[in-house]
Amino acid sequence: MGTTTEDSVTTTDTGLGTTASPGPGAGSGATPTTGAADLGLIHDVAERLMGAMTSVIEGKPEVVRTTITVLFAGGHLLIEDVPGVGKTMLAKTLARSIDATVRRIQFTPDLLPSDVTGVSIFNQDARRFEFRPGAIFANVVVGDEINRASPKTQSALLESMEERQVTVDGTTYTLQAPFIVMATQNPIEMEGTYPLPEAQRDRFMARISMGYPAPSAELDLLESHGSSSPLDALTPVTDADTINRVVHAVSQVHASPAIRQYIVDLVTRSRATTALRLGASPRAALHLLRASRAYAALEGRDHVIPDDVQVLAGPVLAHRLMPSSETQLARRTTAEVVTDLLRQVPVPPSAR
Known part of the structure; x- marks a missing residue:
């Protein structure tokens, strides 16, 4: 069976409720404004996280920076690469750097949806059903090798990732903020993998690849990880409440009408190009705006x-x-298509 583990525990409760909390930046009609104090808080927390994470993930500062960007934007992160390059280590490093509830799910073909979301069990003594929360009830959820689970189990994450709530047997339970899913997956051509459904991929704010380290970084890795893991000595540098404040402050960063139009132009062009048979969704535009603010x-x-x-x-x-089939025959990636879109769409002359 697939396994779930709890890496760290705080004194807070499980955060079960009956209504969903709004996502980052939702429900606000006011013009976003971020003050100097907020920017100072964001910079301070980012520097502490960068320092902690780069002490474990060596030679990958841009990967770490993108990870922190997704965290501050209130999104979820998909880490895709071949085995052994540090995908799970990156996810565990971020989780260990935050004083919050952390759960790890090892996705396997026999993992059940109820293992993820939870299940109602009949208590014979009390003569009523009681809800046992699944592994998704945590601030930071590390999903290891998500594409080794069946599509049915993968889809168990859909509601929680988008609406930050779980519905079991007709009852809705709110997930406690902050809430981030960091999932790792192997390339789909690897043995024993299932491709993520389109709806599942669309809920991840960003996808990154670790890549192989440079020879010098790999040599440093052998020296620092050879006898013990730096992860063992890593201690939290921030907490869940501070991350909530940062996410709120980031949602107030100003994006001018020209910037918003630029994002709309990019996703609209992706739907019109013959290089793609499925372009970017409106959710993609929202995620790009939120990530850009962060x-x-x-x-x-x-x-x-x-x-x-x-x-x-x-x-x-x-x-x-x-x-599209033509793009696949030409052995071009969707990342290359995005680069083409950036060349084709005019850049707005004014940023403010």
């Missing part, structure tokens, strides 16, 4: 510029797109 805040700005959108367009859009 990236701008990490750069110390209270507003988004086109460069932020361009940096994140690949990680945010590529995994949602489906190439």
Whole structure:
């Protein structure tokens, strides 16, 4: 059977409720404004997380930065690469850096949806059904090798990732904020894998690849990881409440009408190009906006510029797109198609 483990526990309760909490940036009609104090908080937390994570994940500062960007944007992260390059280590490093509830799910072909979401069990003494929360009830959920589980089990994550709630036997339970799913997967051509459904991929804000380390970084890895893992000595550098404050502050970063139009133009062009048979969804546009706000805040700005959108367009859009048969025959990737879209869509002249 698939396994679930709890890596760390806080004194907070499980956060079970009967209504869903709104997602980041939802329900606000006011003009976003981020003050100097908020930017200072974001910078401070980001620096602490960068320092902690790069002490374990060596030679991959951009990967770590994108991971923190997704966390601050209130999204979920998909890490795809071949076995052995540090996908699970990256997810565990972020989880260990935050003083929050953490659960790890080892996805296997026989893992059941109820193992993820929870199940109602009849208590004979009390003569009533009682809900036993599944592994999804945590602030940070590390899903290891998600595409080794059946599509039915993969789909058990859909409601929780989008609406931050779980419905079991007609009762809805709210997931406690912050809530981030960090899932790893092997390339679909690897043995024993199932492709993620389109709806599942679309719920991940970004997809990143670790890649092989540079020779110098790999040599450092042999020296630092040879006898023990730096993860064992890693201690939390922030907590769940602080992350909630950061996510709220990031949602207030200003995105001008020109920036929003730029994002709409990008996703619209993806739906019209013959290189794709499935373009970017409206959810993709929302995720690109939120991620761009987080990236701008990490750069110390209270507003988004086109460069932020361009940096994140690949990680945010590529995994949602489906190439046309011509693109597949040409052995071109969706990331290359996104690069083409960035060249084709005019950049707005004003950022503010």
